[in-house]
Amino acid sequence: MGLRTRRAPPPAAAFDDRAMSASIGTLATAFCVGSALTLLALSTARTARNGAVPGPADGAPLMxxxxxxxxxxxxxxxxxxxxxxARLPNRSERRCAGPVTAEYTVTDDGSVRVRNRCILDDGRLDESVGTARVVEVPGQPGAGRLEVRFAPDWLAWLPAVWGDYWILKLDRDYQVALVGTPDRRCLWVLSRAPVLDVAMLHAELDYARTLGFDVDKVELTGK
Incomplete structure (x- = not known):
C-alpha cells in the first residue's frame, strides 16, 4: 500500500476591519432613513385624521x-x-334682553360722552353714562382707536378703568360700524337704523371672521 498524503486545511479568511465598518455604516444609514420615513408617514396620517392644516378660520397664528x-x-x-x-357676549350686557343703543356726543374738550341704554329682562331701562377718549396712533392721524370708561371721574387716572373701543370697519356714510377690542373678546355691529338689512349684517360678521373673531358665538340683538 502507498503512503497517504494528508492535505492541510485551507487557511482561514482574514478579518477585514474596513469592510465590516462599511457594512455597519450602511445598516445605520438605512435604519435612520427608514425611521425618518416612518415618522413622516405617521405625521401625515395624523394631520389627515385631524382635518386640514389650521388656517385663518381656525384661529391659527396667521390671524x-x-x-x-x-x-x-x-x-x-x-x-x-x-x-x-349683534355682539359677542360680554359681562356689561349680560342682563340686556331688549334693544341696545349707544349715543355719542363730542364735548368741547374733544372727548366723547357715551350713553348706553338697554332693556333688561324685567322690562326696565338700564342706562350707563361714560366718557371716551382718543388714543393717538403714530402715523395714523384721526385713527379710530378710543378708550371708554364708566367709572367715576376721580378714578380716571387708573388704566384699569379704561376699556378699548376700536373702530374696525366704517362705511363712508357713517351708517354701519364694526367695533371690537384688540384681544378679539368683544365685538359689536352698530347701525344708524334700528334694524339692519340681513345681508349687510352678515357681510359685517363675515368680515369680522376674517379678522379672527369667534363669530359663531355672536348674539343677534337688533329688533
Whole structure:
C-alpha cells in the first residue's frame, strides 16, 4: 500500500476591519432613513385624521396679527345714536334682553360722552353714562382707536378703568360700524337704523371672521 498524503486545511479568511465598518455604516444609514420615513408617514396620517392644516378660520397664528383700525374717523360725524345689531357676549350686557343703543356726543374738550341704554329682562331701562377718549396712533392721524370708561371721574387716572373701543370697519356714510377690542373678546355691529338689512349684517360678521373673531358665538340683538 502507498503512503497517504494528508492535505492541510485551507487557511482561514482574514478579518477585514474596513469592510465590516462599511457594512455597519450602511445598516445605520438605512435604519435612520427608514425611521425618518416612518415618522413622516405617521405625521401625515395624523394631520389627515385631524382635518386640514389650521388656517385663518381656525384661529391659527396667521390671524392673530394686530388689528387695524379705520383712519381717519371724523368723530363729529360718528357722534349720534347707534343701534346695536349683534355682539359677542360680554359681562356689561349680560342682563340686556331688549334693544341696545349707544349715543355719542363730542364735548368741547374733544372727548366723547357715551350713553348706553338697554332693556333688561324685567322690562326696565338700564342706562350707563361714560366718557371716551382718543388714543393717538403714530402715523395714523384721526385713527379710530378710543378708550371708554364708566367709572367715576376721580378714578380716571387708573388704566384699569379704561376699556378699548376700536373702530374696525366704517362705511363712508357713517351708517354701519364694526367695533371690537384688540384681544378679539368683544365685538359689536352698530347701525344708524334700528334694524339692519340681513345681508349687510352678515357681510359685517363675515368680515369680522376674517379678522379672527369667534363669530359663531355672536348674539343677534337688533329688533
Amino acid at each position: 392673530r396679527a394686530p388689528l387695524q383700525v379705520v383712519a381717519p374717523v371724523d368723530l363729529r360725524r360718528y357722534a349720534g345714536l347707534w343701534h346695536e345689531q
